[in-house]
Amino acid sequence: MDWGRAKSVLILAFLLLNVALGYQLLSSIGEGLSPSTDVNDLPAETLAMIREKRIELEASIPPETPELRDLTYKAASEPGGGERTVLKTPVENTVVYQDQKLEDALGGVIPNLDQYTFDQAVSRDGVDGVFVLYRMVEGRPMFDVKLELYYSNQKIVAYKQDQIELMNVEETEKQEVLPATKAAASLIDRNYLPTGAVIKEIKLGYHHGQIFNSEIQVSAPSWRILLEDGSAYYVNAISGEVVTGKENES
The missing domain is CATH 3.30.310.160 (YycH protein, domain 2)
Structure with a gap:
């Protein structure tokens, strides 16, 4: 066996692997993804509050922080x-x-x-x-x-x-949203969640914002934090403002 040639092949293989991993990391950063979205990314005081109030986090914490804009629409x-x-x-x-x-x-x-x-x-x-x-x-x-x-x-x-009709979607400015960890921390630190609450899901979407009149409304980028009992809390993904509600009400 030609050990010199084999060694060169192995070095080349490791080099290509490093290049591939580096590209993947850069792609994740470019998409606004955080390499770590574990519950331990929450602030220490938030983790202390979770333990004190026996809050369970069954949901995965989304890593995304994309740039989103408010949606203006007419409601039918x-x-x-x-x-x-x-x-x-x-x-x-x-x-x-x-x-x-x-x-x-x-x-x-x-x-x-x-x-x-x-x-x-x-x-x-x-x-x-x-x-x-x-x-x-x-x-x-x-x-x-x-x-x-x-x-x-x-x-x-x-x-x-x-039913709605979207208006001028491209005219409003995009802004980077708050990480899901900050949205969850904001909700927990402000004592919104009851003792023993179980967080079932955390999802990014849009929720109602400013109402201009009876027809034209705004839906702002928001994190929905859904509890096991059906309660839903919405955190404005730009300002961090918290809105409560019952998701399962008709």
């Missing part, structure tokens, strides 16, 4: 105020789990159905349950613009939909 109906419409022909409730099957089954009935995405975390199970879908913008959910699919005996039988 008040959020949650759309009329409940009964389907002439009920469909199997399993279609909600696959986008194409859902579109094939109800795309000709529900307006702009392809702009809404199913959110398992806030849907209500049961014999008579509700599937919740959110209006999506650039891959992010608008938490205050919903489509609810009502089902009974494994059939979707009715729906209620918030």
Whole structure:
């Protein structure tokens, strides 16, 4: 065996591996990703509060800190105020789990159905349950613009939909959002969460902001922190302001 040649091959292989790893690291930084999003990234005083109030963090902490802008829109109906419409022909409730099957089954009935995405975390199970879908913008959910699919005996039988018209999406300035760790810390440090709270999910999307008038509204980049009991807290991903609410209320 030519040991000199073998040694050269090994050195070249390690060099290529280092280049590949370096490129991956730079790509992550370029996308605004943090290499560490462990619970231990939370401030010491926040961790102390978690222990004191026996708060459980079952959710993974998203690493992303993208640049997002406020969304301005006209509402065709008040959020949650759309009329409940009964389907002439009920469909199997399993279609909600696959986008194409859902579109094939109800795309000709529900307006702009392809702009809404199913959110398992806030849907209500049961014999008579509700599937919740959110209006999506650039891959992010608008938490205050919903489509609810009502089902009974494994059939979707009715729906209620918030419809909007986006306005001048490109005109507002993008800003880098606060890390999820800071949003969670803000919520915990300000004593919003009850003793024994279990954090089920942390997700970045949009939630209502300033209201200009009865028609024109703003949805701001926000972190939704969802508890196991269905309570949802929204932290403005730019200002850090906290808004509370019940995600499972109709």
